[in-house]
Every structure is written in structure tokens, then in C-alpha cells.
Amino acid sequence: MHPILNRIRLTGIIPVVKLEDAGDAVPLARALVSGGLPAAEITFRTSVASEAIRRITFELPEMLIGAGTVLTCEQVTQAVNAGAQFIVSPGTNPRVVRRCQELGVPVLPGVVTPTEIEAALELGLDVLKFFPAEPSGGLPMIESLAAPYPGVRFMPTGGINASNAGTYLASPKVLACGGSWMVKDTLIRAGRFDQIEQLSRKAADIVMGLSRRE
Numbered sequence: 557m558h559p560i561l562n563r564i565r566l567t568g569i570i571p572v573v574k575l576e577d578a579g580d581a582v583p584l585a586r587a588l589v590s591g592g593l594p595a596a597e598i599t600f601r602t603s604v605a606s607e608a609i610r611r612i613t614f615e616l617p618e619m620l621i622g623a624g625t626v627l628t629c630e631q632v633t634q635a636v637n638a639g640a641q642f643i644v645s646p647g648t649n650p651r652v653v654r655r656c657q658e659l660g661v662p663v664l665p666g667v668v669t670p671t672e673i674e675a676a677l678e679l680g681l682d683v684l685k686f687f688p689a690e691p692s693g694g695l696p697m698i699e700s701l702a703a704p705y706p707g708v709r710f711m712p713t714g715g716i717n718a719s720n721a722g723t724y725l726a727s728p729k730v731l732a733c734g735g736s737w738m739v740k741d742t743l744i745r746a747g748r749f750d751q752i753e754q755l756s757r758k759a760a761d762i763v764m765g766l767s768r769r770e
Contacts, residue, residue, distance in 0.1 A: 570733070577604065583749050593759055593760050600631050621641055648667055653665055664683055685734070694724075702729040735759070
């Protein structure tokens with residue numbers, strides 16, 4: 557397994573972050589680290605994503621930082637140049653995957669059907685994002701999909717929360733979970749980094765409670 561993918565596995569829960577202000581990036585990152593979740597997927601849903609990644613990787617180089625909602629090859633380049641260590645996309649775009657492979661950065665493209673899984677396998681990938689997880693059938697759907705593809709593991713995202721994350725993570729088919737409940741937009745905008753730290757600590761406790769993460 558690629559070392560970055562193994563770090564994702566060990567972290568267990570990857571906070572999925574949308575930032576409107578790059579000035580919030582470092583305080584948010586410090587809250588995640590203090591809470592025991594030294595990782596984040598900074599989504600390219602806003603124009604400050606690459607600057608946020610740059611600031612975090614400069615100030616907290618020990619963090620595992622990825623870029624999410626990456627839709628184009630240009631965004632891949634921006635993210636990697638800013639310091640992103642992995643790329644996540646909502647679907648499987650062969651051009652985006654190949655650009656990541658050219659740059660030597662792990663990519664987790666989104667899938668939700670056998671056809672999409674096979675398209676990803678054809679591109680040489682076996683760790684995939686399952687999105688949107690809960691609306692698409694959740695863990696039962698993942699385990700049904702995974703049956704014909706024993707070498708594939710998933711990072712479900714979408715509807716994951718403190719109540720169901722542990723159930724997902726207990727499955728050998730799940731590498732890690734992506735979630736935003738500890739980094740809600742309202743908390744970030746209000747500067748409630750103390751609350752983000754508390755929620756992150758509770759999320760980290762879920763991971764710590766699973767012996768397979770040792």
C-alpha cells in the first residue's frame with residue numbers, strides 16, 4: 557500500500573473541510589491536530605482551497621493534507637503545487653486520475669456502481685471513494701459491491717457522522733471515512749475552533765477504539 561494511503565488508514569477519519577477564508581486554515585488545522593485528527597481534505601468548492609492547503613502545509617508540515625472535490629487536471633496541479641499529498645474526486649475522471657499518476661500523488665476517485673469500480677481498476681486503482689455513502693446504501697451497499705472485487709477498499713463519504721463512523725470503520729472493506737461533522741461551516745465561520753477540537757477528539761476516540769487500527 558502507498559505510504560500516504562496507509563497514513564489515511566491509520567488516521568481512520570479524514571475531516572472534509574470547506575473554507576471560505578484562507579485565514580481560517582491554520583487555526584482549523586491546529587484544532588484538528590490538538591483533537592487527535594492530524595489530517596484534512598480541503599475541498600476545491602471555494603476559491604481559497606489551494607491557498608489554504610499552502611498555509612497549512614507550511615505551518616503544520618506534520619499534517620496529512622489532501623485536496624477534495626477535484627474535477628480538473630488544472631486543479632490537480634494547483635493542489636499538488638500547494639502541497640496536497642493526496643487527491644479525492646467525486647467521480648472517476650480518467651484524465652484527472654492520469655494527471656495524479658503523472659505527478660506521483662495518490663488519488664481516490666468516487667464510485668458507486670460496479671461499472672465505475674471496474675473503470676477505476678482499469679486505471680490501476682484499488683482504493684476508492686464511495687460517494688455519496690449513506691444515500692447510496694451505506695455499508696451494506698459497500699459490502700455487496702466489494703464481494704466481486706476482494707482487493708478493493710473504500711473511503712465512504714457523505715452522511716458519515718459520529719453515530720455511524722465506527723460501524724463503517726469496523727468493516728475490512730473500509731480503509732477510512734471522510735466526514736465533515738467536526739468541521740461544520742457554521743463552526744468555522746464563527747471561529748469556534750475550541751468546539752472543533754472537542755468534536756475532533758471524540759472522532760479520534762472512535763478510531764482509537766478499533767483494534768484493527770493498531
